[in-house]
Amino acid sequence: MCGIVGYVGNKNAQDFLISGLKRLEYRGYDSAGIVTLDKDGNATLLRAKGKIINLEEKLAKNKREDKIGIGHTRWATHGEPSETNAHPHQAGDIYLVHNGIIENYKELKATLTEHEFKSETDTEVLAALVESFYQGGAHPLINAVVQALKLVKGTYGIAVVSTKAPDEIVVARAGSPLVIGVGHDETLIASDASALVGHTKQAIYLNDGEVALIHKDSIEIKTLNAEPVSAKVEMIETNLAAIQKGGYEHFLLKEIMEQPESLKETLRGRVNLETGTVRLGGPGLSEEKLRKIKHLVIVGCGTAYHAGLLAGYYIEQFTPEITIETVIASEYRYRSAYIPKDSVALIVSQSGETADTLACLREIKKQGVPTIGIVNAIGSTIAREVDGGTYVHVGPEISVASTKAFTSQMIAMVMFGLTIAQAKGVKPGVLYPYIKEIANLPEMIRKTLEQVHDDVKRVAEAHKKYEHAIYLGRDTAYPAAMEGALKLKEISYVDANAYAFGELKHGPLALIDDRFLEFALVPKGPLFDKAISNVQEVLARGGHVIVVTNTDFDLPVEDVIRIPGEIEHFAPMLMNLVSQLFAYYMTVAKGYNVDQPRNLAKSVTVE
Ligand code: F6R
Numbered sequence: 091m092c093g094i095v096g097y098v099g100n101k102n103a104q105d106f107l108i109s110g111l112k113r114l115e116y117r118g119y120d121s122a123g124i125v126t127l128d129k130d131g132n133a134t135l136l137r138a139k140g141k142i143i144n145l146e147e148k149l150a151k152n153k154r155e156d157k158i159g160i161g162h163t164r165w166a167t168h169g170e171p172s173e174t175n176a177h178p179h180q181a182g183d184i185y186l187v188h189n190g191i192i193e194n195y196k197e198l199k200a201t202l203t204e205h206e207f208k209s210e211t212d213t214e215v216l217a218a219l220v221e222s223f224y225q226g227g228a229h230p231l232i233n234a235v236v237q238a239l240k241l242v243k244g245t246y247g248i249a250v251v252s253t254k255a256p257d258e259i260v261v262a263r264a265g266s267p268l269v270i271g272v273g274h275d276e277t278l279i280a281s282d283a284s285a286l287v288g289h290t291k292q293a294i295y296l297n298d299g300e301v302a303l304i305h306k307d308s309i310e311i312k313t314l315n316a317e318p319v320s321a322k323v324e325m326i327e328t329n330l331a332a333i334q335k336g337g338y339e340h341f342l343l344k345e346i347m348e349q350p351e352s353l354k355e356t357l358r359g360r361v362n363l364e365t366g367t368v369r370l371g372g373p374g375l376s377e378e379k380l381r382k383i384k385h386l387v388i389v390g391c392g393t394a395y396h397a398g399l400l401a402g403y404y405i406e407q408f409t410p411e412i413t414i415e416t417v418i419a420s421e422y423r424y425r426s427a428y429i430p431k432d433s434v435a436l437i438v439s440q441s442g443e444t445a446d447t448l449a450c451l452r453e454i455k456k457q458g459v460p461t462i463g464i465v466n467a468i469g470s471t472i473a474r475e476v477d478g479g480t481y482v483h484v485g486p487e488i489s490v491a492s493t494k495a496f497t498s499q500m501i502a503m504v505m506f507g508l509t510i511a512q513a514k515g516v517k518p519g520v521l522y523p524y525i526k527e528i529a530n531l532p533e534m535i536r537k538t539l540e541q542v543h544d545d546v547k548r549v550a551e552a553h554k555k556y557e558h559a560i561y562l563g564r565d566t567a568y569p570a571a572m573e574g575a576l577k578l579k580e581i582s583y584v585d586a587n588a589y590a591f592g593e594l595k596h597g598p599l600a601l602i603d604d605r606f607l608e609f610a611l612v613p614k615g616p617l618f619d620k621a622i623s624n625v626q627e628v629l630a631r632g633g634h635v636i637v638v639t640n641t642d643f644d645l646p647v648e649d650v651i652r653i654p655g656e657i658e659h660f661a662p663m664l665m666n667l668v669s670q671l672f673a674y675y676m677t678v679a680k681g682y683n684v685d686q687p688r689n690l691a692k693s694v695t696v697e
Contacts, residue, residue, distance in 0.1 A: 442470020
């Protein structure tokens with residue numbers, strides 16, 4: 091979603107702002123803008139609708155040597171995507187960029203009669219509110235910002251500059267991330283550490299309710315109540331290679347292909363084949379607490395939700411007396427759900443910033459239930475607010491569609507399930523087959539991707555005319571089918587839905603005709619024959635079926651994509667690699683934007 095960058099130092103601010111905004115492009119946006127100040131406070135404001143390239147065209151005609159500035163990529167919430175609604179917004183001497191939503195902006199706007207509003211945004215209201223306290227520089231900028239924020243209801247990450255103080259930036263956060271990069275004689279700001287990579291390795295993550303006064307050589311942080319905060323400087327672990335395409339045409343393909351390595355990172359030091367055990371340090375639950383767990387609530391959105399669903403199927407296979415409920419965060423946060431005693435909640439999020447997931451975390455904590463994060467982004471809000479957690483360590487996921495995170499989230503949750511089962515005294519003979527497969531998965535993912543790649547590309551190109559698709563699976567292949575359908579719909583805009591095979595006769599079978607293709611995940615196992623007869627039923631009604639399997643069968647389907655047969659339990663996870671590649675090649679064949687699908691954002695920080 092929206093992105094913020096800022097710079098104060100000795101270098102060209104426009105250069106950093108544009109390169110920083112480009113790093114944040116992956117989050118999704120519809121307009122962009124920057125403002126820089128020269129040493130006398132003269133401002134150069136540049137804004138453009140659409141891609142950053144449009145902003146660069148304006149920049150080419152307005153090059154400046156300014157050493158301070160702020161920038162923004164906007165994802166419209168209040169008011170259409172347009173140059174006027176793009177940030178930074180100006181009010182008098184103030185320029186302000188903002189991520190989040192000011193909920194009481196209408197009430198505030200009604201009081202700001204002196205300001206002539208030009209945009210439809212809540213952000214301009216905030217700029218005008220700061221200006222009303224700033225009064226042309228009569229008060230320090232930070233004081234004006236604090237006074238304004240005390241009146242605000244909602245979420246924000248903001249950066250503010252003033253033409254009257256052209257050597258300082260004020261930033262603040264409540265519910266929307268802000269990172270301060272500490273450099274040599276320069277200070278940088280971003281809403282996402284990836285914009286800072288290559289500039290500095292040292293970062294301060296602002297907490298909710300904090301405000302910072304930033305100069306090129308100093309950072310002072312305090313709370314809105316004026317209590318000083320001693321900042322913790324943390325290392326940015328990401329390197330440049332991790333946020334570049336590395337020779338691939340798209341980030342999505344790179345991220346699909348790097349899953350053998352990213353899963354290895356998730357497993358590192360956590361799986362011991364010699365002892366046949368799994369060890370996760372992060373959750374921080376004692377053996378006794380693990381033994382007592384009777385109920386797991388797994389919370390996430392979209393792909394993270396699917397990872398939780400699939401993990402739940404596995405955990406209940408090998409853990410006695412456990413009830414698992416996997417829930418969609420945007421629904422759960424408003425339900426009156428009762429969480430029984432001896433429960434633990436798993437909070438699943440790649441970005442660690444998803445607004446609905448974060449809201450659930452806070453609700454669940456209020457009930458006194460221990461919360462465990464399954465998070466990728468280090469230092470993110472969810473990672474910091476959970477009671478314990480397991481980072482999945484897949485590195486930055488840049489493409490909007492989540493791929494490598496799904497695989498690692500799912501396995502990280504299964505590993506957590508295994509630690510519960512171990513504590514409950516489940517026989518090693520029951521757990522070992524799962525642990526052995528997990529240890530082999532990175533290699534099996536590599537083998538699968540290599541084996542299926544050309545076939546999937548061919549099959550996707552052959553089916554590019556389809557606008558409707560049904561994904562089908564039973565048991566563990568069902569959540570995998572749900573994830574496959576989500577991938578296809580979000581990037582290739584095919585109307586794709588998933589059904590459990592057994593549900594076909596209860597409605598969806600009526601859909602089968604020449605407009606639809608069916609993508610069936612059929613692993614060998616106890617339900618194989620049942621799934622094959624379901625495929626037969628679809629074929630009998632003229633279906634166009636593509637089967638993904640790890641075994642042989644004899645049916646006149648349109649295409650078969652075979653994955654390696656060595657993996658039994660986690661075969662649906664390998665099948666999901668096929669779905670990922672299929673969605674990728676379908677999107678390329680249809681000619682759509684693979685990494686930044688329309689209307690979507692990478693990290694959904696508003697409700
Ligand atoms: C789909 C996708 C989304 C995210 C969802 C949750 O490819 O990327 O469905 O999975 O928005 O995001 P996180 O995991 O960051 O909470």
